[in-house]
Structures are given as C-alpha cells and as structure tokens.
Amino acid sequence: LLVVLARRLPTRENFEAVETEYTLEAEVDSEGALVGRTVEEAGLRALETLYLAEILRDGRKIKPVSPTDILLSGDRLVFTGDVSDVARIDHVEGLSTFAKREGLMQSELTEVLVAPGSILNGRSAKSLGFRARFNAAIVAVQRDGKHIEGRLGELPLSAGDLLVLATGDDFAKRKNLSRNFIVLSESLDVRLMDPTAGFLATAALFAIIALAAWGAIPLSLGLLLLLVGFWAADVVSVDDLRRRFPFDIWILVSSALVVADAMVESQFVESVVGSAMPLLSGSAPFLGLVIIFVLTLILTELITNNAAAALMFPVGYALAEASGVDVMPFALAVAFAASGSFLTPYGYATNLIVQNIAGYTRGDYLRFGYPITLAYTVGVLAMLHTVYFAQG
Template identity: 40%
Template sequence: MSEVWQLAIILIALVGGLVAGLASPAALFFFALLTTYLFGLVDISSALVGFTNNGLITLILLVLAAIALEKTSLLARLSQMIGNSSLPMTLAKLGVSTALLSSFTNNTAVVASLIGVVRRNQTHAPAKLLLPLNYAAILGGTLTLIGTSTNLIVNSFVENANLKPLGFFEFTLVGIVLVVSGIVLLMLIANTLPDRRVDTAEESLPYLLEAHVADTSALVGKSVVDNRLRALKKLYLVELERSGIRICPVPPQLVLQAGDVLRFSGAVESVELLHQFDGLEWFGKQQAKGQNLVEAVLSPASKLVGTSLKDARFREEYDAAVMAIRRGHLPLKGGLGDIELQPGDVLLITPGDSFSTNPRLTTDFAAISGLDLSVRLDSKRSNLVLFGFAITILASIANILPLAKGLVLLLLGLLAIGAVNMTEIKRRFPIELVVIVGSALGLANLMLETGLADVMAQGMLGVLNGYGYFAAFVGIYFVTLILTELITNNAAAALSFPVAYAVAVNYGLDPRPFIMAVVFGASASFISPYSYQTNLMVFNAGNYKFSDFVRLGLPMSVLYSAVVISVVPIVFPFK
C-alpha cells in the first residue's frame, strides 16, 4: 500500500474518532502521529519537530501570560456595559467591548467572567445576552493574530511551509467588517431568542440536590409541611425516595422517616438553606469545609460521559464531592449518584485540597468556574500587568522584539511581581493544545511530503470541474467551516491547511487568500453548542436549547460567510 493511502486511512480514522468523540482531540491527534511513525511514514525526529515550532511556543507563552491578565480589573469592567439601556444598545456596548477584549485575550476567560454578571442582570433576560456575548467574543478573535489560538496555529503551519508569517494585524480589516456586521445583526435579531426566565420551579431552578434524613434527625415523625420543607425560598422538594420507592409529587402531609432520601430542585445559592435542618445530611456535606463552590461543565470527550458519579468513583478520583447536577433547562429525576452523565452537564462541586491540580480536569471538563473567583490583583500590580502586556505587543508590532522573546520577558516579570506563580503555570499549562498542534504540524508536513494534500486538492478541483480558483477558495472555506462544527476549530484548521496550500500551488496563485479561508472558516463556530468551548458554557448558563443556537447561529453563520467570501479576495488578491 502506498504512503498516500496509508496516510489517508490514518486521517479518515482520525476524523471519524473526532466526530464520534471516542477520545479527547489531543489523544486522537497524538495517536495518529504515532501511527505514522509505527508505519514507517516518518522518522522519530521528523515526527517530533512540530513540538518545537516557533508559533506553538508563542501560543504557549501567550496562554501562560494571559493568566495574569485574567486577574486584572480589565475583565470586571466589562460588567459596566450591562446597564439599564435598551436591549439593542446594551448589545452594542457589550458586543464592541467584548470583541475588543477578546482580540488580545482568551475568549474563554472573557465569557466566563461575564456569565455571572449577565445572569444577575434584572433588566434583560440572560438568554437574550449570553449567546450574543459568546458570538461577539468569537468575532473579536478574528481581529488580531493572538485573538484566538486558531490564528496562531495556522501561523505555525504558515511558518512550517516556509511562507511569510502572518502579521499581527493582517486579519484586522476583514475582522472589523465581521465584528461590525455581526453586532448589527445581533442587535436586530437577538430579541427573537425566547425569555427563559419562567416561573415554574423545574425549568427556572434546574439544579438537582439530594439529601437524606438521619436517624437522629428532628425531622423524623413530622410531616413535610410541618417541617417547613414546602416553604423554602428558591428550593423545591420534587421527590422523596423511601425503601427504593420514589414518591413524586410529595404529598404535603407525608410524615418523614429516618433514611428517607429527599430530592430538591433549586438555585445554586439555595444549597446553604439545607444547613438550617438538623439531621439532614445533604450530598457532599462531609467534603464541604467552607470553601468556594465550583461549577464544572462536562466535556463531550470526558470519560465521565455515559457513567454515573458512583460508578466513576468521583469523590475518590477527583478529591471532590458533587453537591448538585444541572442539565440545561431540563429537570432531572432519580438519585444524584445514579444519574447517567451527558456532555454539557454542569456539576456543582465542593473541591478538596488536590482537586485543582488533578490532571484530568482539562480533559473531562470544558470549563470550570470558581477556582480563582477570589483571586484579584491589587491596582498597582494590575496596572503593571496591563502595561507590560501592552509594551510586549507594541514591541512585536514595531519589530523591536519578537513576540515569543517579549512574552518570555513578560512572563518572568509577572513571576517576579507575584502576578502569577509556578503552581498556576503548572495547572494552566496548555498540554492538550501542545499535543494537538505539535501532532497536527507533523501530520500536515506528511500530507504535503507524501502528496496526499495534492491528491485531495486535485479531487476538489475535479469536483469543481473548471469553475475556477474563486470556487476553490469558497470550497476550502466551507470545508473548514463544516469541520469546525463537527470536530472543533483547531482540528479543522490542522486538517484544512495542507489542502488549501496545495490548491493554491496547483493554481499558481498567492496562498494568502486560501490560508485566510482556513483562518476564518475555523473561527465560524456558531451553530452547534458542542463545536466550541464557550458555546458549551453559555448553552448551560442561558438554559438554551439546540434550536436557539440554530435560530441565532444560522443567520450569523450566513452573514459571516458572506463577508468572508466577498471581503477576503479584496483584501488578499489571488494574483
């Protein structure tokens, strides 16, 4: 079997594994690279050369330096954009601010820092703001080279192909058109999103909490209503289990017995209401020692998916106890420890001492909030961080200092002033991203060296059957967009770049517009809640349904695509 077909089979298996979610993207990419080595397609030194790529090192340094940026007051100031203005005006202010901030810091940090503020807003329904906020952050990532990890990853491929590196503001003209048109569209159609602020307990307060009545509890021998279990603010008794028999709804006059299991539906802040009942042992109580609670969103690739807390031995494996579970707007029933977990489930956790250093957190959870909520830099160090970051970026733009070298100096400075520490760096080190990018660079090189990329390019040109290079450009963009919705943005960029480059070479054209088709196509994560990390975060926080993403994401994707297809060839001519 020729090298081309061997590599093709490996890549088909890789894509199949990514779509099916058989393992984390990092594990699948590394296994694919390892397989090419075992098949003799590449030697060990060539296989690992991608892990020392300058673009990858820059990306790692940027992620680590951003740890300090997240602890400044900059993100908190965005909350001032949510006031008493009309919905369109609020969306305009929030959208512009979010887009500008996400153009040079982590999208996940921007969205995570604002979710709580948006949900507490009394003027507008969170469902009308959270999804637009997420889309504004995605659009903002297209403004600069460091706006999203995808841009830096593509730049790694560009440098690896011995092409001129992408400039810091090379994306900006197209990005500005995308941001402006996207925010205008959000102002016009965001009001069509349903208001999820409903009155029914099961939908508006969807966390499932569980407690059992101890033998010595003062609740024993008294009815539900006499124990005032019907009069709890934002906490509703939805089910009682006795001797394996579930009673739902619970009659007000039912007398409680020792060993009864009570299940409540309630808001996060309602957990502390359970403290007032003597002898009521709630799930996770023994783990709770006054620490901040943590909300963790289950990743689609998590090993916890399809299993229960009991079967997964969650407490032992993570040094943490799950106090409650939330699944979007859907009410949950049954034992807390027996519920079969699904992607996107939000777990309310009381963490132990070693929880935050568990290496499985990055693979099992798409987002974790609460770990650093109490950490904020004082104004002096906050200003030093912002000044240092600005100087580093300006020095890179002015070609005074390479970005990677500037970020090394910045990171050393952040360590010196205590803005970050080695524990944070070890915990936040983007090992998954390193494995994906390093492996993807090796696979991309093989696609070009073996001729597979050229075969795929010829196949695309054959399908287009003489429609010209513009049709090929459009084809590359839509292939990348579809892959982004199916297998995440970074993986889509890794697989699309070699084909885009080969198509440009076949036509004898400047590769830039085809590279930009990959860059912008890989950022078009609008329709599926599972295609991008922040999509999954707001999916749960806003009680959205899949149809809500289609309602807002499909028009956004159409507009975004129209802008890219029409503006990129103007800014980046083919010849």
C-alpha cells in the same frame, strides 16, 4: 444584522424563577431518626423552597411522593428547588448529602459549567471518580432548567450542565479545572494585581511589542523574557503557568502539522486533487477552500473549535500543497470556520454561558444563528477571495 436580530431575541419571563431550579440528592442515614417515619412526619413537605420529587429505593423510583410514604434506611431522596437552601437538608436530623458525609460542605459553594470537550461528557461522577479527581462533590445539577431524574452520582453528565460543588481546600489549585469546567461563581481564588503592577505589566508588554516591530528583538524571545520577569517579580506562579498554559492546543497543532506532512508525503491528497481537477476546472483552489471552510464550520458545531481545527487543518494544508498554492488562505479558512459556532450552544464555551444566563433553547440558537452563520460565511469567503485569489 446583529442589531435587527438582537431586538427579536426571546425574553424568558419565567427564566428568573427557573434559574435556581436544581436537582439535589440526599440519603436517609442508616439507623437515623428518619427511618420508619413518613415523609410528612419527617417534615420533608415543609422545606419551603425545596420539593421532594422522588425516592430512589433498591433500583425503583417512588414518584410522585406521598406524604404517607415511609422512609427506609438508604433511601435516596431527590429534591428540586433553590440550591441556596441546601443547608435545610443537612439540618434535617437523619438526612445528609454526599458532600456533608465527605466533610466538604461549606458555607460557600462553587457553581461550574461542564465545558465542551470535558472528560465528564457522557460519563457519570461515580464512574469517573469525581471526588478523587477534583476534590469536590456534586451537590446539585441543572440541565436546561429542567428536573433531572435518577441518582446524581450515576447520571451521565453533558456539556452545558450546571453543577453546584462543595469543594475541598485544594480545588482551585487543580490543574484539570480549565479543561473540564467553566467556573461561574466567585469562590475560585484569583489573584489580582494592584493598579501600579498592572500598569507596569501593560507598559512592559507594549515595550516588547514595539521592540519586536523595530526588529530589535524577536517577539517570541521578548515574550519569553517578559514571562520570566513576571515570574521573578511574583506576578505569576509556576502553578499559574501550568494551569493556564494551553498544552492541549500545542499538542493539537503539533499533531495536525505531522498529519498534514504525512498526507502530503504520501501523495494521498495530490491524487484526490488530481482526480477532482477536471470537475473543479480552473477555480479548483478556491472551490477547495470553500469546501474546507464549510466542512470545518459543520464540525465546529458538533465538536469543540480546537478539535475541528485540528481535524481540518491537515486536510487544508495538504490540499494547498498539492494544488501548488499559498497555504495561508486555507489556514485562515480553517481558523475562521472553527471560530464560527453560532448554531448550537456546544461548539464554544461562551455559547453555553449565554444559554444558561439568558435561558435560551437549542431552537433559539438555530433560528437566530443561521442568518449570522450565512453572513459570516459569505463575508469570510469574500475576504479570502479578494485578498488571495482575485489577482489570479
């Protein structure tokens, strides 16, 4: 199925040209050299790869921009074009970007993707305090390769938006990056182990796994000792651990278990299952598993996979407990379904990256995702039925 569909994937012939089309914003300095001059006199019609799309003035949009339009103090100029030429704007006397005014503009910029579940979703950079929170300024924005209208600072951001950032010195050390961004550029400082250290670390990991398999040491204890050893050998730092440890997943799982226990103790699920039992007949456990799987699959297309799993695991756990069957197939159904996001670009971070790299549309995901989702659903449910229910 994957081989057949891969050959039919659309090729965006013009995507290479659209790929660098970002929306940039700059402001006319008060009492600067551009005040009182026309757009043509200021040389803003000759920026080659950048096009002046609109002027924002006192809540009004001037669009299209005429060469004879006169620039005033405080005008915000919205450009579209190649973000790599943003330096052309800062070289225009009397015109500056927010990053330049904040002293963040550097020779290298950082390109990031707004992650699913990010605190930025549905909020603007201004309302969130973007500068203080991330020590960075938004230089340009791209959304589905289209021109974005309005002030960048007041634009509600969405998962999948591409942002070009001018960053401060400690941007890479911020502990909230992985939760909010997928860093696409190579500006982020990532320490790499030399080949010898990498070989020793891999060998140590396999040794711990082997010892755990032989029953010589619990796997959790072995991994903890290995982590302490990495820290003592300066392979990882405390900041690395804080930034990379999935605290949010631990919190979600712990909360899900608490909710599941509460649902079982309150006998809420048991009463629901008892009411539905006559309708489900003797196949109640497996049909309940199918329902859990389908609901989780729908949720993971609308929200993140972690959130979908956290919401549905308590229901599956409680349903299994109330039905008197093994919890494991229900837990696996939730896990597999939460990882089965093929219909939208928002359910999983990889989908967003692929969408922006290849220029796919939401329609492409629906058209090519539904046969994969159908095959995935049938395969997973058949496997779970064979392993856990066929014997009964």
